[in-house]
Amino acid sequence: MKKILDTGNAACALAVKAARVDFVAAYPITPQTSVVEKLAGYIAEGKMNAKYLPVESEHSAMSAVAAAAAAGARVFTATSSQGLLYMHEILHYAAGGRLSLVMANVNRAVCAPWCLYVDHQDAVSQRDTGWIQLFAASTQEIYDSIILAYKVTEKIHIPVIVNYDGFLLSHSMMPFETVDQDIIDEFLPPFEPAWRLHPQWGGTFGNVTPAENYAPFRHSLAADIRKAGEVIEKIAREFEKLTGHWHGGLFDAYRTEDAEFFLLSMGSMASEMELAVDILRDKGIPAASIRLRVFRPFPAEELSRLLPDGARLLVFDRNYAFGTEGGVLLAESKAALFNRKDDIKVVGRAVGLGGEDLPADFLAEKAREMMEVLK
Amino acid sequence: MNDRSIYPLSQPVKGAGGKTGSWRTAKPVIDLEKCSGCLLCWLFCPEGCIGKNDRSIDYAYCKGCGICGAECPKKAIVMVKEEQR
The missing domain is CATH 3.40.50.920 (Rossmann fold)
Structure with a gap:
């Protein structure tokens, strides 16, 4: 454990690195930018063993991480505001596809009028996409929530957004405690997906489906996300036992x-x-x-x-x-x-x-x- | 892969979408005399309905899109309206 003073975006990037993410695809947008800048830096410097894919839009960023998750990689992306809105279509794909994904959304108002500062309109506009959504209130909680989110998404196969307020949390510095790598590795073992897209398997995912098959998928997603609260609380307790960090259960x-x-x-x-x-x-x-x-x-x-x-x-x-x-x-x-x-x-x-x-x-x-x- | 109603996975099976040949309004007819065997039709057919070895057309599943005929450099494939059969 090491206590450091840094921004919410820095805490987020450190947590993603500590989670041993394999693949990052992102498109920069204020106030998310410094998260993906830091990750690109870690990867370029060899401090993080991952592939970074610079893409031309958020729609592509979410498509790329969804595809990489389907291939069995532990993935990450981050966005804000209009970027999250632009991902909307693929958010449904990722949740309906029961992919294990973690995304940071640095909350920012949506246009119009154009505004760079915080509110939660971006996140609540994605309410019915089938994603789990967490809201952090401190730099420490951002760090811990990212790591917890990987455990949750890999257990129940529902993607997770970790929300935190633009500028107020993303850019202001607060002391927080990082968790030792061996503890994180114990908490978060390598990702073992239930299935993966692979040429040797020769199958597809999310293909065209008649109603009699479609409806059961939607019903099971609806039922499973309702049960997720219990899972989140249990995993938060497990994390507390290892680290002493606790931010409350669902409230x-x-x-x-x-x-x-x-x-x-x-x-x-x-x-x-x-x-x-x-x-x-x-x-x-x-x-x-x-x-x-x-x-x-x-x-x-x-x-x-x-x-x-x-x-x-x-x-x-x-x-x-x-x-x-x-x-x-x-x-x-x-x-x-x-x-x-x-x-x-x-x-x-x-x-x-x-x-x-x-x-x-x-x-x-x-x-x-x-x-x-x-x- | 343990529960089909959790993960939306599928593996391609011939005819999983039914006999799509019934959708056809025009059918491609190949003239093997004119055909040079370049296999562009086989390559372009979106439904995999053209045999690579004998260039036969599987009318049970061919939807009659006409791409094979449009791509054929020898004009060996013509589209014949189904009513004219």
């Missing part, structure tokens, strides 16, 4: 004791939310923060379990689900709690779009506005 909860108001958010906003909770608590308001770490599969039952009878859930979305009353987390939380018989109430706001600054006092003020609405 990271803060000051939930005797709480009445629960402030739900994800990404770096959720770290600031803990300070907002302190401000509210100082004023005698029984507030708590719950940080969603696993956006897909959405941990509906776990959310309900966290909230006592009559709880007030205040949802902070860094995105919009256009055509609904607010963001994606608001709609999902309401759906998750719909069958509750108690007097639970949910309200939400979309904040922090396009990198709008979210200091703790602002979040506390927003929370108080939402409490007024619920009165």
Whole structure:
């Protein structure tokens, strides 16, 4: 274990190197660029035994890593914003193909208007592609989540996106602890795919399929991704045992004791939310923060379990689900709690779009506005 | 490969898509007198319906796309409308 001071993108690249990835294909985009720059550097300098394929677009990057994964390689790519949107078609292919893939998405607002700074519209727009989506809130969590994501994807054959906020996490420096290579090698043995594309096998994958065969694939993906939450939590515990690193299970909860108001958010906003909770608590308001770490599969039952009878859930979305009353987390939380018989109430706001600054006092003020609405 | 409804894998089998010859509106007819045996038709046929040795055409699966006829440098393959049979 070694403690270093560096950026989120550096932590991501170090984790990819430590995971002994075989193949990287990527197209640079702000604020992801320094991840793939670093990886290209490691490979060029011989510090990482992998093939780097510079491609002409994100559509090609995802196509290349999906194909390499189908051939049995441990693969990585990274993107942001418009790049993720451009991958959309192949995201479905990768999940439907049950490929083991890990991608970092450095969250950034989507056009138009053009904006380089953080929000979560890029990630939530890929909600229904069948990928697992994790959200990190610190440099350490980025590092650990990348390594955990490989273990998860290779166990259940569903691709994983590790999301972290552009600039706030990708470019600001924070101390974090790297894990010794022998521990990572123990945690993450060489990838043994269930099948691989190979000329000697002579088969194909993802070929044209009639409904009677198509439907079972989709049903099994739907069922398996719902079970993924349990797998993620179990693997996170296994990682904790080896490294001592723990960021919470599906949620990271803060000051939930005797709480009445629960402030739900994800990404770096959720770290600031803990300070907002302190401000509210100082004023005698029984507030708590719950940080969603696993956006897909959405941990509906776990959310309900966290909230006592009559709880007030205040949802902070860094995105919009256009055509609904607010963001994606608001709609999902309401759906998750719909069958509750108690007097639970949910309200939400979309904040922090396009990198709008979210200091703790602002979040506390927003929370108080939402409490007024619920009165 | 243990569970077919998890991984969408397949291996090519002759006729897996049914007798696709029924889709045809025109059929290629080869004149072996004119044919020089260059095998461009065999190379271009997207369905593998032309025999490499005897240049016979497998009408059970030929969809009648006409690529063989278009590629033939000797004009030895002509497309004949199915109604005119």
